[in-house]
Amino acid sequence: MHIVVCVKQVPDWxxxxxxxxxxxxxxxxxxxxxxxPVPSQFxxxxxxxxxxxxxxxxxxxxTIMSLGAATARDVIKHGLAMGxxxxxxxxxxxxxxxxxxGTATVLAAAIxxxxxxxxxxxxxxxxxxxxxxTGTLIAGMLDAPVVTFAKAVSVSDGTVTVERxxxxxxxxxxxxxxxxxxxxxxxxxxxxxxxxxxxxxxxxQVNQWGxxxxxxxxxxxxxxxxxxxxxxxVVDTKVEIMEGDTPEEQAMALARRLKExxxx
Amino acid sequence: MPNxxxxxxxxxxxxVAPITAELVGAARRLNAGPVNAMVLGSGVxxxxxxxxxxxxxxxxxxxxxxxxxxxxYTQAAAAVAQQADPAIILLGQTNVGRDLAPAxxxxxxxxxxxxxxxxxxxxxxxHTTRPAYGGNARAVNSFATAPAIATVRPKxxxxxxxxxxGQVVKVDAALAEPRAKVTARNVATAEGVRLxxxxxxxxxxRGLGGPEGFQGIEELAHVLGGAVxxxxxxxxxxxxxxxxxxxxxxxxxxxxxxVAVAISGASQHMAGCAGSKNIVAINKDPEANIFKAxxxxxxxxxxxxxxxxxxxxxxVKAEG
Numbered sequence: 001m002h003i004v005v006c007v008k009q010v011p012d013w014x015x016x017x018x019x020x021x022x023x024x025x026x027x028x029x030x031x032x033x034x035x036x037p038v039p040s041q042f043x044x045x046x047x048x049x050x051x052x053x054x055x056x057x058x059x060x061x062x063t064i065m066s067l068g069a070a071t072a073r074d075v076i077k078h079g080l081a082m083g084x085x086x087x088x089x090x091x092x093x094x095x096x097x098x099x100x101x102g103t104a105t106v107l108a109a110a111i112x113x114x115x116x117x118x119x120x121x122x123x124x125x126x127x128x129x130x131x132x133x134t135g136t137l138i139a140g141m142l143d144a145p146v147v148t149f150a151k152a153v154s155v156s157d158g159t160v161t162v163e164r165x166x167x168x169x170x171x172x173x174x175x176x177x178x179x180x181x182x183x184x185x186x187x188x189x190x191x192x193x194x195x196x197x198x199x200x201x202x203x204x205q206v207n208q209w210g211x212x213x214x215x216x217x218x219x220x221x222x223x224x225x226x227x228x229x230x231x232x233x234v235v236d237t238k239v240e241i242m243e244g245d246t247p248e249e250q251a252m253a254l255a256r257r258l259k260e261x262x263x264x
Numbered sequence: 265m266p267n268x269x270x271x272x273x274x275x276x277x278x279x280v281a282p283i284t285a286e287l288v289g290a291a292r293r294l295n296a297g298p299v300n301a302m303v304l305g306s307g308v309x310x311x312x313x314x315x316x317x318x319x320x321x322x323x324x325x326x327x328x329x330x331x332x333x334x335x336x337y338t339q340a341a342a343a344v345a346q347q348a349d350p351a352i353i354l355l356g357q358t359n360v361g362r363d364l365a366p367a368x369x370x371x372x373x374x375x376x377x378x379x380x381x382x383x384x385x386x387x388x389x390x391h392t393t394r395p396a397y398g399g400n401a402r403a404v405n406s407f408a409t410a411p412a413i414a415t416v417r418p419k420x421x422x423x424x425x426x427x428x429x430g431q432v433v434k435v436d437a438a439l440a441e442p443r444a445k446v447t448a449r450n451v452a453t454a455e456g457v458r459l460x461x462x463x464x465x466x467x468x469x470r471g472l473g474g475p476e477g478f479q480g481i482e483e484l485a486h487v488l489g490g491a492v493x494x495x496x497x498x499x500x501x502x503x504x505x506x507x508x509x510x511x512x513x514x515x516x517x518x519x520x521x522x523v524a525v526a527i528s529g530a531s532q533h534m535a536g537c538a539g540s541k542n543i544v545a546i547n548k549d550p551e552a553n554i555f556k557a558x559x560x561x562x563x564x565x566x567x568x569x570x571x572x573x574x575x576x577x578x579x580v581k582a583e584g
Binding site for chain 1: 283365367380406442444448449500558562568
């Protein structure tokens with residue numbers, strides 16, 4: 001079977017909140033100097049989900065696909081090092097600043113171009129925009145069922161079985177392939193590639209496609225959702241730190257203060 | 265011409281859930297034309313007649329909708345949208361809304377903004393504000409297509425008060441067999457108050473060192489009459505159930521009092537608790553990010569501060 005995992009390259013999300021900055025005029029995030037972009041957290045977990053399907057014995061080819069800047073080749077390489085077989089890099093000026101619909105249009109076109117895809121895995125949401133929409137849109141464009149928020153994904157006999165995470169429950173969902181599944185963090189941590197695998201990844205095939213290769217007219221990628229403003233909300237709480245020479249004094253000061261504030 | 269606002273009313277166990285009044289409130293405050301509701305489910309006509317503050321309540325009542333499935337609910341919602349022709353559709357960012365809204369947007373050929381916390385009309389167009397970048401940023405979006413679809417974060421909007429129930433309008437929808445079938449569901453029986461509804465939450469982080477560290481958290485929660493929460497690291501390590509995780513991919517809580525013990529305040533966690541009216545932080549690191557969001561704090565080791573605080577609270581409460 002053929003599995004495609006869509007991985008997005010994003011500014012490093014694991015930075016101290018105080019280091020997070022936005023250029024409001026450009027409506028873009030300004031990463032701290034020297035901090036390289038990374039695979040979106042849930043997309044890396046989606047690669048892990050694909051690897052577990054392989055580990056379980058499925059005769060699966062895994063394609064790591066990324067739409068982005070030329071540097072997105074790095075997240076493809078990371079996916080290949082985790083055990084992916086081939087990569088597809090989607091780069092074009094027409095692909096800059098796409099909204100979810102535009103992104104899904106390009107990814108779906110690339111998946112159709114590959115021709116024989118059984119399962120598409122994505123993260124539940126990209127950790128930059130946190131929308132959680134693209135996976136479902138890809139499914140719509142492929143006319144395939146989508147199952148969201150997977151904590152476990154297994155495949156057998158043309159069926160994908162997904163354990164889904166609900167706020168206060170778990171449910172098991174089955175869908176016939178081809179299907180799209182979005183993956184949540186409850187699936188577990190992505191495996192860390194060994195040096196040998198990182199080196200092997202450099203020799204794996206990565207195809208690069210642009211709008212023309214996909215038969216896409218850039219005019220069809222006009223955003224439906226427009227970004228009007230991006231900003232960092234000002235948090236102006238001034239914390240009252242409780243005084244005390246001992247933990248008992250600090251604790252009592254806190255309890256009294258909360259009582260005064262009618263919170264206990 | 266698309267006109268007015270259509271909200272997805274949530275019916276749970278035959279009653280209208282609180283998110284519904286919040287959506288009606290937000291919809292009415294937009295002043296963007298008539299506000300109508302839709303109820304999707306099986307045996308829901310009775311509850312539909314209770315949705316207040318709207319002109320019409322469209323109902324698709326079918327056994328095929330007894331349990332939520334993406335396909336059947338998308339078809340049902342699209343059938344209502346076709347009949348009601350709204351300019352704006354609002355759903356809650358709930359278990360159903362976060363799965364349904366993108367599918368509905370695709371079916372209607374339009375865009376969706378997810379997990380919005382503010383909505384307003386500007387020059388006759390809907391503008392939504394939503395958290396992005398793990399809660400570090402806010403994005404304001406507008407829509408180039410109609411209807412504009414948005415999911416709304418629970419407890420971010422003041423509920424509508426009163427208002428007459430809408431006129432119930434039954435809608436027939438052709439519902440094909442869903443392509444994804446639920447074969448099993450197991451509900452975690454939550455003891456006590458649901459985390460999202462709790463007025464007090466006591467939350468512990470990885471700094472507690474292990475599951476035993478949560479004995480003090482549980483005791484403090486009990487004394488304060490609150491619920492227990494935890495950081496994602498704690499849930500990932502298996503010290504506490506996933507259902508207690510507060511954060512961007514866990515529960516979003518908005519209690520009156522949120523006590524964060526040994527929690528650094530990483531943005532993914534803050535995304536879950538920043539809606540709290542009062543945050544109290546106990547942490548031994550004075551530079552911890554949690555202190556930037558907290559109203560009250562103690563810089564100290566939970567091992568000594570927490571037991572002392574539990575005793576102090578008991579004493580102060582006993583004083584009446």
